[in-house]
Amino acid sequence: MKIDKFVLAIIGIVFLAYLFPQWGSKESPIPLDIIGSLGISLIFFFYGLKLHPDKIKSGLKNWKLHVVVQLATFLLFPIVVLLFRPLASSEHTEMIWLAFLFLAALPSTVSSSVVMVSIANGNIPAAIFNASISGLIGIALTPLWMGMFLQQSTADFDLGVIYIKLLTEILVPVILGLLLQRFLGKYTAKYNKQLTLFDKTIILIIIYKSFSESFEEKVFTSVKLTDLLLILVADILLFFSVYYFIGFLVQKMKFNREDQITAQFCGTKKSLVHGTVFSKILFPATMPTGVILLPLMLFHAAQIFIISVIASKLGTRVDK
Template sequence: MAFKIDRFVLAIIATIVFAYFFPQFGIPSSPIPIAAISAVGFFLIFFFYGLKLSPTQIKSGLFNWKLHILVQLSTFVLFPLIILLVHPFIRTEEQQEFWMALLFMAALPSTVSSSVVMVSLARGNVPAAIFNASISGIIGILVTPLWVGLFLEKSGTDFDYSTIYINLIVGIILPVILGLALQRYGHSFAVKYSKQLSTFDKSVILLIIYKSFSESFYNHVFSSINWIDLGILFLIVIAVFYLVFYLIGFIASKLKFNREDIITAQFCGTKKSLVHGTIFYKILFKNTAASSVILLPLMLFHATQIFIISIIASRLGKEADAAIKI
């Protein structure tokens, strides 16, 4: 069986390589206003997300409360607690920075589009996936800054919750509400061109990744990171993914979930959103000395989760189709 690497993962790699060789376009003194362009892009991402939301599908998944609780607790409690267990072993400032990057990744909400697509491919509970993926982003606006703020405050960093929440409301909630309000006029358009809008979303993400890494390469931030550290970080990311994946599966089986709900719980509960991550990175670490190292575990995890889940989803989907034919 041949495995294909996700094109978006390849695009991320290409963007980082481009930032390495041509960092001058992403630094603050660049004549290209990347910060302003990305800000507008993020607003449009969540505006179109509001246009595409289906209230009927969201309502249909409201009553499966055990599944919802398991997914959200896995996303916002289980993930961070696993990373917190490692904190007592942190000894150096470099280790602290990598650990903060892992905590930031662990505290992020789940993805929306990829979660739903993978659940659908595996023949899971799609309405429940839509509900959990959608509400995860809303919960993340409240919970993610709390997790990160606990440790940024301890490090003496200026961490203003009021400013952060205002920026998140303006950057995420406001455009979503505006999109919902205009669904009567734009919902069919957003659904019809959902593929093109997904490409737009990814383009904006690549833009902010380029800006983040170009600034870091320009300032030689990664000069202290060697291949051994990168390999260790990658192994940690994979270990965390599989630990959460199998813990969710174990709990779901004990709760006597059916096959479709177990798939939804594992797929939605193990995802971390690169869209929210890049936005939260800009807001939460704006006044800190944090570098693009903060985004590194998230991008490694993003590539890992897409690759592994796509393989599992394809296998489960084929098994479900074969069972129907029998």
Template structure:
């Protein structure tokens, strides 16, 4: 079974190309209010997320606390500490921008849908994957801005953590809470139209990516990123993913996890959410011209995590089938 190229990854590539040739529609002078559309879209994404989030599954998932602790520690502690270890070696302004992109990537929560899908293919612990992917997004609302505040305050005088949290609460947390509150009325509707809602989610993410890259292209921000830098960023992304995957595997073995739990720990603990990344970038870097460069490591990581994990998941699936025969 050969791993297929994710259609969403192809859509991202097309959107970036579109932003390169037609940056005006995403610029500050655009007659189309993309910021407003994006803000409304983001709120709807998390409202529907609340409709799909099952409180019962979260309650039942709390029992396997060692697995949950390992996944969340990997997402919010291990990733950032690895990237911070590189900080003393940053020597130029352009390198600092790219490093901020890696730090932003490292501080993000785990992804939801692809984590659960891949764990399911590999025959891992699916309830634990759903729990960790869901809870990670909520933790990230608090933790991601805190990590970034340590470095963005040094790079920007107008960085205001209070206003960022206010925006996160109004655009993300309140819609999630509203979705959970209305779940008994519209939960079945959300689950019935899951594919349409996923398409809506991806459309809003593509819009935010277009806006970010169009602004960067309009202001010639990518002049500092040549092909050599791009290959170095890609290599660093692969190394970061591989190191975290290996460390989680070692910890899972020491904690005595069975195969199902180890699969879930490694699959969920190495993932980073492009959805949260694009949404958070819209709030954290709203006055930053180089937001496209900052998002670059995240988008490359998104492709790499899907590509590598799909290969591993397919291999584990074949092994599971053989063992059942």
């Protein structure tokens, strides 16, 4: 199996932040915050350009599959994490648990979901629809999930301010992209590789900024190697618990093979793009976003690897 280049880039950028944290610190002359904010708005503007209205209309027909995927994404994941709330007894474990809840409350993502569904010979149009619509639903639901607990742990959290930021930085660019889709939509297909590279570059900038500040403030002195291994194991267990539950559910609902694959692949994916963007908006400056992003980044790497293996096996089986 090939190692995902983006995962390697994330590891590299975290290492860079460790070696040169001063470039991303609050005193740095490089305006990474402004670059990140503008980049976020452009990412979601292009996201709106890619959402063709005809695809959304045709995608609504397979509503049972969409309901399963969205319920798994925004309800099943958070419920599984909520079961472990009693374990968050100290300030350190409370922070890690909040990071897992943040991971669980995030929407699915388009690119890797669609690629993996394609390799496994699943329902590609349904995968595109679900991953696309998931991002829009997440703008409303992710802050609601986090608001229930962040308001208890920090006085800086204001849901009204959060939604204003989401509206100006994310929703307005998406709507603008949708309005201009008929004029500029064709260019998103033509320059898809370049847009994907732009998305990933902005995400790497935000990750670098988050980890630079965390390394500068020596936040990771409390995170040991055993903690990282435990987070990775918890990520894998979370993934498989949701993956097999969705598999059990769709078999009971008698989905065909293509829809089963799409439900399990899209329903277990969490968007690193939305995660890095939302962490910048949702969490107050007093909270170390480097630690908040740890479970998400480890989940992202583990999920890509596991789904790649499963997708290859399923695809080979169909070819034979």
